[in-house]
Amino acid sequence: MPVIIRHAGPGDEPAVVELVQELAIAADYPTPIDEHYVRHYLASPVSDLLLAVDDGAPVGLLSYAIVPGLFHAADSGIIEALVVAEGRRSEGIGRQLLMAGVRKLEAAGCAEISISVEAGNEAAQKLYLDAGLTEASVYLEKHIEK
Numbered sequence: 001m002p003v004i005i006r007h008a009g010p011g012d013e014p015a016v017v018e019l020v021q022e023l024a025i026a027a028d029y030p031t032p033i034d035e036h037y038v039r040h041y042l043a044s045p046v047s048d049l050l051l052a053v054d055d056g057a058p059v060g061l062l063s064y065a066i067v068p069g070l071f072h073a074a075d076s077g078i079i080e081a082l083v084v085a086e087g088r089r090s091e092g093i094g095r096q097l098l099m100a101g102v103r104k105l106e107a108a109g110c111a112e113i114s115i116s117v118e119a120g121n122e123a124a125q126k127l128y129l130d131a132g133l134t135e136a137s138v139y140l141e142k143h144i145e146k
Helices: 013-027 035-043 093-107 122-130
Strands: 004-007 047-054 057-069 074-084 112-115
Touching: 004 093, 013 035, 013 047, 013 057, 013 074, 035 047, 047 093, 057 093, 074 093, 093 112, 093 122
Parallel strands: 074 112
Antiparallel strands: 004 047, 047 057, 057 074
């Protein structure tokens, strides 16, 4: 049975938490994510989450937001996270999620689509470049402790 890409919804919270925690482990950076925050995220009018589901079980996710962009005088799509369950990597699931997300953002009329990636994550960089994204800037961030 092929992997299905669908929007996340009620009942998907535990799987989303598990997948985001896998991403945090891979990035060696902790996450405070819990099911309550996933519900908050899914209720936001600017964010959405796609799940890759195989035989009823989520095996990957892509989260994104659509925000107003002054420079282009149009919305911008920001892909926030892309993760595939550890045992399912290298099967093309990440590529399926990325392409589905790009199509959604293009269909929404976004003037640009951006994603950040760790400098040493060459496999992800290749995936994003193959999908038509280009190296356009340096992304800086500051993590604020709560």
